[in-house]
Amino acid sequence: MHYSIVAADPAAHLFAVTLQIAAPAAVGQIVALPAWIPGSYMIREFARHIVQIRGESNGRTIPLKKLDKHSWQAAPCDGPLTLHYQVYAWDLSVRAAHLDQTHGFFNGTSVFLRVVGHENASHVVDIQRPQGAEYDQWRIATALPTLRAGRGAVGTYVAANYDELIDHPVEMGTFQLATFKAHGVPHEIAITGNVPNLDMVRLSADLKKICETQIAFFEPAGSKFARQAPMQRYVFLTLAVGDGYGGLEHRASTALICARADLPVKGQPECSDGYRTFLGLCSHEYFHTWNVKRIKPAAFAPYDLQVENYTSLLWLFEGFTSYYDDLMLFRCGLIDQAEYLKLVTKTINGVLLGSGRGKQSVAESSFDAWVKYYRQDENAPNAIVSYYTKGSLVALALDLTIRSETKNKKSLDDVMRVLWQKYGRDFYATNDTAGRGVTEAAVEALFDAVTGLKLKRFFDRYVRGTDDLPLEKLLASAGVTIADERKAVKPGLGARTTRGGAECKLLNVYEGGAAHRAGLSAGDVLMALDGVRVTANLDVIFGRYRVGDTVTVHAFRRDELLIFSVKLLADTTPQLGLNAMQGPDTAVATRNAWLAGRHSR
Known part of the structure; x- marks a missing residue:
């Protein structure tokens, strides 16, 4: 052709x-x-x-x-x-x-x-x-x-x-272009868009660390294929805009979009939150080179691009990739332990925010991606769970469970490498890829075979079921405490809002919260609270109230002015925090081995 x-x-x-x-x-x-x-x-x-x-x-x-x-x-x-x-x-x-x-x-x-x-x-x-x-x-x-x-x-x-x-x-x-080699493989970075004083030297050096760490992760030293990448050449295609974020994986490249402010600036050595987020995105899409571009669910081998291809395994392919993307930033030295735990904290709080996690499992979320995850509406937090974020916590829990049960002799890293060796390494050996993907049953059997454990109960509760993961116990086994960091009980509306000019609009109304109980809905525009126009952040306004107070809210729904009596409830937005324990005990040794990707002999 x-x-x-x-x-x-x-x-x-x-x-x-x-x-x-x-x-x-x-x-x-x-x-x-x-x-x-x-x-x-x-x-x-x-x-x-x-x-x-x-x-x-x-x-x-x-x-x-x-x-x-x-x-x-x-x-x-x-x-x-x-x-x-x-x-x-x-x-x-x-x-x-x-x-x-x-x-x-x-x-x-x-x-x-x-x-x-x-x-x-x-x-x-x-x-x-x-x-x-x-x-x-x-x-x-x-x-x-x-x-x-x-x-x-x-x-x-x-x-x-x-x-x-x-x-x-x-x-x-007329993009800016830089090149580097990762374990001998040429890599290119093309940045499209007007980005003054872009530090391509630093970006190349940082991406090289990520790429080499991931190549060595799947093909570690000492093996026949030691530090051998699955592609002959790789390209990062990046579009820099005023405000944007996203990525899409391919077998030897990735397409990215980012805010130009997130890219490194010459002469500014500090790592901003935006740049750290961009590096995490690059790490995520690069990890997909192995996990989903070559290790694939059976439903994708081969793709049928004219209709939906259903699989219950996106929690593994997207969720596990979301787990390893930030972990690889730590392992290659771009972030420290405290920064990594802060990123895990953000994920935990995000998952706990929505009640949908108790109604949809990550396996169901994977299967329903076509009609639910990719078509989210204002009720999404109350109805669905993300196979990205909860999937990453499933990976974290499995990693810590395996390390705990095997006394740190096995880990999730071992499972990923066997998945690679059995399903990914030779995926493109011929044109015919039929039958080379992994099935749901094969995934669970492989976990048991690699670790020597029986993990069916874990899969039943946390993958096929909707139970919250026992992260407090598992993190404690790795020398990490998890605690509520709320300084005081404060009133809240139980809703997510956005401001556009002078308008304060409800984006999401959380099930069981004060707004829900009073009858407020997503899309309502808050005009006044107790007769005072809503112009400031709601947290500032609620600073004059206590939990249990009843307030009168005037709001527009479409073009109709409605009045609501709202009893303020305690703000239940998750504010958990992770902290590393100190000392030379076993838990700390486990944490160090987990984060570094080491095992006990």
Whole structure:
């Protein structure tokens, strides 16, 4: 299959794509654009962005019949079939495609039609910058293997099959570029956007530490594959904007979006919270190179990109990755122990905030990602649990449980390495990936086999069930105390608010809280409290009240003014804190081994 993609009209945000099919099906070739992109579990219907499409063969027009929302069938033709189509690209995210006068970006799932029946053929793609002198300095960043290099943003690339073709996003423009090697493997960082005084030297050095630590984690010294990365080259594609955050993993690259203020500044050696968060995002997406891009759930081997692919294992693939992303920052020396425990504290408090954790298990959350996690509404905290955040706590609890029960001879690290050796290392050895994914039953059996423990009760209660994890006990076994750090009981509304200008709007109303009991709803705009206009932060306003006081609240619901009598209840927002114990006892030794990734002999 031979594609050509041209940034044809940046002002209109249009990519022009040509697809040449040498041997189309005799009965009429079917082509389809994916309905979703791996790593983002929601049907997005990318075909809606195809503006127009036409077919031709040997100079003759070939009619195309639309079969469904994302598929076409060409009429039978005697020779090669060529399709010409335009893709509207105005989605400034890591999931789709974006083109304007400043840069171009696309994921293959948004622009490359799949030729049904020819998915395992080699796929070649020519990429071209826009026409005009103002685009002469544009260049290309992608992990796609190069077939023929061109000048500037022109080049020809090749993929072994369609799955590989769509797993390499492409950035074109005048980005800042830096390179480094991690255990001998070339890595590139392309930063798109206006970022003055960007410290690329520091960013490269910090990412090198993360990458080398993760490579050595899965392929430790002393093994046949010691410190061997699963890719020949890796690219971090980063779009810096005024305010943004997100990432999407690929087999040899990641697409990232961040706030420019989160990137390091020359001459400023301190590590801001924003930069630490960005490094955590990079660590998360890089860990996916192993966990989900190669170690996959059976439902993803292979993907069916036209419909939902259901699995109950996202708590492992996203949750465990969320556990290791920050842990790797500690293990590579970018954060200290206190900073790491602070990040764990934030996750615990976030999970405890919503009552949905008692109604939906992480296994159910994984399965329902398509309709619940990725389509959250104002009631989400009361109805669902995140397989990212609670999944990371499941990983923490499993790690500490395994270390405690085996006297620190085994850990979650061992399980991850065996998953890699059994399911991930050879995943792309051939084009046919069917049957190479791991099933729910196989995951649990592997945990028992690697650790020598019987963990069914743990899985029943905390993975398939909705019990809160016994973190206080487990953390104590690792020399970490957990305690409520509230300084005093204070009144609260039991809601999350946002301010826009002078408005104070309720975003979420937590089940059982004062707002819920009084009848306030998400979307209500608070106007006055006891006759005084709501202009300040609610915490400041409630500083004049006590738990149990009744206040009169005036609020707009849509365009109607309503009056509520609200009895203020104690603010139950979780404020737990983690603190490391001091001393040379066994618990402290366990903590040091856990954080460093060591075992007892």
